[in-house]
Amino acid sequence: MKILGIESSSIAASCAIVEDNTLLGEFTLNHKLTHSEKLMPLIENLMSSLDINISDIDLIAIDEGPGSYTGLRIGAAIAKGLAFKDNIPLVNIASTEALANNIKTVDIPIAVLIDARGDRVFHGIYVKKGDEMEQLEEIDAGTIQEFLATANEKYREMIFTGDGAMKHESLITEIFxxxxxxxxxxxxxxxxxxxxxxxxxxxxxxxxxxxxDFSPNYLRPSQAERNLKKD
Incomplete structure (x- = not known):
């Protein structure tokens, strides 16, 4: 089974093709180009490098969010277009779960923090049990201060990941x-x-x-929608 993964929830754009749990290839760009300019060419270049056509893909795994409103919208449009053309099934993966999967440590809670501008973050908490991942807290959005205060009361130790964790590393260290x-x-x-x-x-x-049937999980209105409400 060949699986195409498409990631566009943050500044980084990434695509990969995995066959029977073997990574055939992956391209990742962490650069300030718009996803509308780089994501589809990235996918096309990857498939060309592997001599694979979209008709060879059996499943598309797409990041459903939360994250960048524009990035998620572009990724969803590409995934839905590719899937519809060749009747390929989709699986939607939360960005918080995908980030938690980067961490190999087991039995220690993993706090995923995704920057949501200012002092706000999208957050989720997971723990790895062997090869399985358990979600400890629902995905939500709030201020970094509120999240850290609550988490510090509930967990004795914690691993932090995500661009929100890097942005607020000094505050995390101060509190934890x-x-x-x-x-x-x-x-x-x-x-x-x-x-x-x-x-x-x-x-x-x-x-x-x-x-x-797929639509991204934005968790909050777009900036345009928020501005409209202010008017």
Whole structure:
């Protein structure tokens, strides 16, 4: 089974193709070009390099968010278009789960923090149990101060990952002290291969969806919608 993973929820754009749990190839760009300019060419270049056509793909794993409104919208449009054309099933993966999957440590809570501008973050908490991942807290949005205050009361130690963790590392250290470990930049970027791995697990559980039924999980209105409400 060949799985195409598509990631566009943050500044990084990534795509990967995995076959039978073997990574065939992955391209990741962490650069300030718009996803509308770089994501589809990235996918086309990857498939060309591997001599693979879209008709060879059996499953598409797409990041559903939360994250960048524009990035998620572009990624969704590309994934839905590719899936619809060749009737390929989709699996949707939360960006927080994909980031947690970067961390290999087991039995220690993993706090995923995604920058939502200012002092706000999208957040989720997971823990790895062997090869499985358990979600400890629902994905939500709030201020970094509120999240850290609550988490510090509930957990004795914690691993932090995501661009929100890197942005607020000094505050995390101030509140958690030596109870916290903040992942490096490499493990704080979502990789498309992670979407493929998690997507395959969902596929085995029968959790695929039709392309027309997929929509991103924005968790909050777009900036344009917020500005409209102010008017």
């Amino acid at each position: 002290g030596n109870k916290a470990f903040v992942a490096d930049e490499y493990d704080s970027i979502i990789k498309a291969w992670s979407l493929c791995v998690l997507g395959y697990r969902k596929f085995l559980k029968g959790l695929t969806i039709n392309s027309k």
